[in-house]
Amino acid sequence: GQSLEQPSEVTAVEGAIVQINCTYQTSGFYGLSWYQQHDGGAPTFLSYNALDGLEETGRFSSFLSRSDSYGYLLLQELQMKDSASYFCAVSGFQKLVFGTGTRLLVSP
Amino acid sequence: EADIYQTPRYLVIGTGKKITLECSQTMGHDKMYWYQQDPGMELHLIHYSYGVNSTEKGDLSSESTVSRIRTEHFPLTLESARPSHTSQYLCASSESLGGYNEQFFGPGTRLTVL
Numbered sequence: 342g343q344s345l346e347q348p349s350e351v352t353a354v355e356g357a358i359v360q361i362n363c364t365y366q367t368s369g370f371y372g373l374s375w376y377q378q379h380d381g382g383a384p385t386f387l388s389y390n391a392l393d394g395l396e397e398t399g400r401f402s403s404f405l406s407r408s409d410s411y412g413y414l415l416l417q418e419l420q421m422k423d424s425a426s427y428f429c430a431v432s433g434f435q436k437l438v439f440g441t442g443t444r445l446l447v448s449p
Numbered sequence: 450e451a452d453i454y455q456t457p458r459y460l461v462i463g464t465g466k467k468i469t470l471e472c473s474q475t476m477g478h479d480k481m482y483w484y485q486q487d488p489g490m491e492l493h494l495i496h497y498s499y500g501v502n503s504t505e506k507g508d509l510s511s512e513s514t515v516s517r518i519r520t521e522h523f524p525l526t527l528e529s530a531r532p533s534h535t536s537q538y539l540c541a542s543s544e545s546l547g548g549y550n551e552q553f554f555g556p557g558t559r560l561t562v563l
Contacts, residue, residue, distance in 0.1 A: 372549065383539060383554035384492070391549065428491065432550045435499070436482070438508070439492040 343367040345429055345440035352446045353419050361414045361443045363429035371432040373405050373412045378442075379425045387414070389432075419447050452476055455540050455555035462530055463563050470525045470558045472540030481523040482552065484539040485509060492539065498523055530562045 345365045353359040363373065372391035376384040390396055390405035390412060402415040416423055424447045430437040453474040462468060474481065479500040484492040484507075494507030498517040512534070513527050523542075527534055537559050541552040 374550070383556050384541075384552075385554070386551045389549055389551065426489070435480075435505075436494055436497055436507070437550060437552060438494075441491045442489075444489070 343431060343433070343438045345431060345438065347427075347429060347440045347443045349441070350444045350446065352448065354448050355419055355421060357419050358415065358417045359419060359445065361416075361427050361429075361445070363412045363414075363440055365410050365412075365429070365431050365440075367410075367431045367433070367438065369433045370407070371434065373403070374430045374432060374437065375401075375403055375414045376428045376430060376439075377425050378428065384428065387427075416445070421447050421449070423447050453540060453542055453553050453555040455538075455558050457558060458556060459559050459561075461561045461563065464529075464531055466530050466562075468527050468530055468560070470527075470538055470540075470560070472523045472525070472555055473521050474523075474540075474542045474553070474555075475521060476542060476544070476553065477520065478542035478544050478553075479520065480543045481517065482541045482543075483507070483513075483515060483523070483525050484541065485511070486537045486539055486557075488537070496525065530560075532562045535560060535562050 375387040378384040388403040405412040426442045428442045429440040456471045483496040493509035495511040496515040539557045540555040543552045
């Protein structure tokens with residue numbers, strides 16, 4: 342089977358840096374994705390890591406260690422609009438399996 | 450920009466009714482998916498399709514059925530709705546088969562069964 346673990350909630354202040362961790366157990370691993378979902382909205386794609394290392398996209402970075410079955414999403418210069426749920430997702434051959442999600446609360 | 454649409458956005462119906470949730474995409478993607486998500490919870494895959502005339506059940510057992518007669522259209526049907534079906538249903542599509550598999554999501558249908 343497949344399972345992914347994330348912290349349920351993270352809080353931070355504007356301007357800070359926050360890291361959301363994701364550990365997974367899966368077979369047929371192709372890569373790790375991250376999605377953002379605002380309350381009442383649809384998930385939107387943030388990043389994808391197939392190889393070990395850090396991928397940077399603007400204020401967001403994502404890291405993967407395949408040997409540790411571990412990844413994280415790093416959000417820098419936090420803004421109020423970053424308050425949302427963040428899901429890691431493992432790419433299998435035909436589909437994604439989503440984690441339980443981390444709710445990020447950014448305060449002024 | 451992703452062009453994937455779902456109707457209706459909100460639906461309140463009584464127990465026992467048959468309903469169809471519509472999903473259409475204009476990106477020409479072969480792969481389409483249906484997820485069920487309760488508020489604040491994870492997404493559970495209930496159905497997916499590789500292309501026309503192909504449908505598969507997902508990881509979460511569901512009493513719904515799907516069809517894929519046209520590439521752009523992937524409707525989900527509940528023959529007899531029950532209160533346990535109350536949830537948000539999200540449709541998604543993607544271009545690639547494996548590996549990099551960015552999925553584009555529709556706005557969702559929030560279903561309430563009384």
